[in-house]
Amino acid sequence: MTQIISSFAQHDSGTLYLVPTPIGNLDDMTFRAIKVLQAADFIAAEDTRNTQKLLNHFEIETKQISFHEHNTQQRIPELLALLQEGKSIAQVSDAGMPSISDPGKELVAAAIDADIAVVPLPGANAGITALIASGLAPQPFTFYGFVQRKKTAQAEELAGLAHHPATLIFYEAPHRLQKTLQAMASAFGGDRRAVLARELTKRYEEFARGTLDELVEVAANPRGEYVIMVAPGPRAEEPATAEELVPLADRVDALVAEGLKPNAAIKVAAKERGLSRQDAYAQYHQLKE
Structure with a gap:
């Protein structure tokens, strides 16, 4: 069933905000991100000590909850319970976008499954x-x-x-x-x-x-x-068509002449033509007959 949840409509539950943080230069923090972190009931942080430095810089006093790859299973039910009580949670990683090579995707999926609004903020991304x-x-x-x-x-x-x-x-x-x-x-x-x-x-x-x-x-x-x-890779060469290849029987005979055993030669010819070994074997003996 299709799920449609408006991010800015009124909800009985709280809201999960995904808040990017600077990847180095603190001046890259957006006004909106600061406001969300100030207004949230809790901040779910990858490393609370690292995030505290950011919060101190912008004089944000919101309480933190640790949320990282090692406590995901424990924390998700706790965070969902808070959201379902109507609390708002801002989720941050140490730097950049949550979920992008950082924790977050499991919490987002759980919130969506629970019909909780998830609001992403734009921001820094390396x-x-x-x-x-x-x-x-x-x-x-x-x-x-x-x-x-x-x-x-x-x-x-x-x-x-x-x-x-x-x-x-x-x-x-x-x-x-x-x-x-x-x-x-x-x-x-x-x-x-x-x-x-x-x-x-x-x-x-x-x-x-x-x-x-x-x-x-x-x-x-x-x-x-x-x-x-x-840079983008070169286009892969197109496999040769059946018309461009020598007849299967001739190819097998040529490989045998090079020293391959008949079964091995049939396997090579089959691979060149995109055939199963069984089909190539049957075709070879039909042609020989």
Whole structure:
């Protein structure tokens, strides 16, 4: 059943506000975000100590409740109960948009399931901020976030993105930056254009533009938080049509002549034509007969 909830209509329950916070420069805090944090009954914060610094700067005295990836299951029922009592909660992450490579999505989903109004506020976001100054095509783009850490899983993940037709946006921690760039160079090709953005909105904000191979060298001594942006991939080559391929029987015979056993040759020819091994085997013997 379709659910329609007006964010600004009167509700018996409270409202969950999703409030972006600055990614570095405190001047990027919006007037509306400050007002919402002041007016909310509670602030659900990823790290209450970090958020307290922000609250102190803007003289906000709203009570905080810790809400992070390690206490999600415990906190969601507590926060929902407060919302259902009519309390308003402002949810924040340490920096940038809640839910974007940060906690939040589970609380949002739970609030929606409970018919509680969810109101998003616009604000700072590292990925989009970096993209518009990257020099790469800003549209279309795909925000990917963090890649997997295990080497094999990461390689498979990146291989699946090699021909993605949009600019790719990743986040990465400094201690993993160079290895991730090396894996990207291997998967995408070292000559693929890419951009590194470091310490956005802060005093030492910096952009490095070049190829993936060049950026691997730049990342030898990483400092700060990074956004990696990679240019769109080349279009994948179209598989050859049946008409462009030699007859299946001839191809199998040629592979056998090269030293493959008949069954192995049929398997190779089947893969080239997008056929199942069984279908290729049947076709081969029909043609031979």
